Amino acid sequence: MIASSDDIIIKTIARIFVPFIQLYALYVIMHGHYSPGGGFQGGVILGASLALLLITHGYDEMKRKIPEGVIMLLGSVGVLIYAGIGLTCLLLGGNYLDYSQLSVILHVDPAHARSLGILGVELGVGFTVMAIMYSIFFDISTGGLLPGNEKRSGEWEDSE
Amino acid sequence: MNEFFVAIGLGMCILVFLVLYRVIFGPGVFNRIAAISAIGTKTLIILLILGYVYNRVDMFIDISMVYALLNFIGSIAAAKYLEMER
Numbered sequence: 001m002i003a004s005s006d007d008i009i010i011k012t013i014a015r016i017f018v019p020f021i022q023l024y025a026l027y028v029i030m031h032g033h034y035s036p037g038g039g040f041q042g043g044v045i046l047g048a049s050l051a052l053l054l055i056t057h058g059y060d061e062m063k064r065k066i067p068e069g070v071i072m073l074l075g076s077v078g079v080l081i082y083a084g085i086g087l088t089c090l091l092l093g094g095n096y097l098d099y100s101q102l103s104v105i106l107h108v109d110p111a112h113a114r115s116l117g118i119l120g121v122e123l124g125v126g127f128t129v130m131a132i133m134y135s136i137f138f139d140i141s142t143g144g145l146l147p148g149n150e151k152r153s154g155e156w157e158d159s160e
Numbered sequence: 161m162n163e164f165f166v167a168i169g170l171g172m173c174i175l176v177f178l179v180l181y182r183v184i185f186g187p188g189v190f191n192r193i194a195a196i197s198a199i200g201t202k203t204l205i206i207l208l209i210l211g212y213v214y215n216r217v218d219m220f221i222d223i224s225m226v227y228a229l230l231n232f233i234g235s236i237a238a239a240k241y242l243e244m245e246r
Contacts, residue, residue, distance in 0.1 A: 035222050052233050055240050
């Protein structure tokens with residue numbers, strides 16, 4: 001288990017850096033069709049910012065701030081956005097993920113609808129990748145113990 | 161101007177191999193962490209030089225910023241691991 005860092009320099013630097021890292025991740029997601037990046041890469045950067053918080057501020061504080069249920073909810077919402085946009089295109093009479101059909105709902109011409117549809121799909125991918133990356137890191141850092149067994153096993157007090 | 165950048169990039173590559181010696185044979189873990197961090201910054205510069213050579217600096221700046229960010233987080237994670245070992 002990761003304990004909170006004693007060093008005030010590390011904690012302060014991490015707290016200052018995390019908003020900028022997340023802003024940069026949003027830039028990578030938004031500019032996915034102009035420059036290198038996209039949903040997956042931006043999601044990984046968002047997950048890296050949360051991993052930085054987990055490393056510096058410790059397991060207990062991060063578990064209180066971002067519970068595992070919220071992380072799983074975010075991951076599911078991302079998949080739902082992706083599948084929802086695809087199914088909406090299907091219901092409007094096109095193929096799955098055929099974004100040009102969205103022009104009926106969004107009231108724009110098909111080219112703009114394609115751009116906006118890809119942006120929405122990439123937002124969904126970014127959410128899911130962030131949640132799953134953070135969840136994997138979180139689970140590995142606990143040493144494989146399930147949340148229900150934390151109090152009973154008492155292994156962590158010994159290993160620290 | 162292109163040859164200048166290519167020459168500087170090749171020099172950086174040679175420097176990376178010099179630092180790699182410290183990573184492999186370096187006494188102690190702290191030397192290795194510092195050397196890996198130095199390799200990360202050199203890779204960042206090499207990426208930017210590649211961007212100048214290909215005339216696409218705006219693309220390579222994004223990649224190099226991500227590289228610097230992950231290098232920073234990796235250094236902190238390695239230091240944290242050492243702290244837990246103690």
